[in-house]
Amino acid sequence: MTALPIDIHSTTKDRLSRVGQRYTESRREIIDALGSSPHPITVNDLMESVKGLAQSSTYRNLAVLEEAGVVRRVVSADDMARYELAEDLTGHHHHHLICQRCSAVLDIDVPQALERYVHEFSDEIAKQVNFRIDHHRLDLVGICAQCSAQDR
């Protein structure tokens, strides 16, 4: 599971062209912004990083990038979209720690052993029910440090 140093930008370009899309300056900036964030970010966060990009273009680009498989939408506690780079681009499989008060999302690494169990279980279930399982989400949900500090 070691991360080969694949070039994120060239991979993105390939995957975009495979769906008949172009790798524009805005899209490159979005990828850079997502790549330099240590955790999934909202559309608003993204628009602050990528100055001058219209809201509609941000949404459209994220949809295209997700379609192309280079970006992944992450579900938190509120209904605001959050995005991160696809794991096969970063080579970093991880899960999330989610604050149910402020909806912040933190990345966490999961022990190999646990991952194996989840995969085994996943395969079993796939056999039992007629369902093609693509991936899993393991989220730990609670209250982050800042939010519990505010409670006092």
Place this chain on the structure above:
Amino acid sequence: MTALPIDIHSTTKDRLSRVGQRYTESRREIIDALGSSPHPITVNDLMESVKGLAQSSTYRNLAVLEEAGVVRRVVSADDMARYELAEDLTGHHHHHLICQRCSAVLDIDVPQALERYVHEFSDEIAKQVNFRIDHHRLDLVGICAQCSAQDR
């Protein structure tokens, strides 16, 4: 972890009165509808079961019931709210199988061993980072039978 035969309605009534709320006919019907569904359901589904209940009342009641801890909001693949009875009411701890095409949600049971590993891991993480972890979500995400049939 065997489910004691607690009375869902009386427990709901207690928990509601604890937050200064009443257990009305509408709320009872909502609880019944959620209790008789084998999987989390959307607000629209709910309104079809509980005929005559205004949309606003449905949303308000669900919010109150969630606040009182008898109902839980479940996150799927789209941004539509889905609800189920709280696990401590049903005595049935479970996780979800999610279709990323149609957003359907199915309940699945998880082996005790896997649950234990998740708990261990959860405790470890809680120690590492300053975060109070309340619960976890383990979702298997993929494409359900109906949706993959449509692809052909």
Place this chain on the structure above:
DNA sequence: TTTACTGCAAAGGGTTTGCAACATG
């Protein structure tokens, strides 16, 4: 008889879309 609950209709707020101008392969 006080306080919560309800329905109706209107407002919110994140996201999507139509369209004309612009940029990329």
Place this chain on the structure above:
DNA sequence: CATGTTGCAAACCCTTTGCAGTAAA
């Protein structure tokens, strides 16, 4: 130069809220 991309503004849709009337403890 054909087709994708952009910004603007309007539309969308799920959800929330204000209000006046109703019902529960």
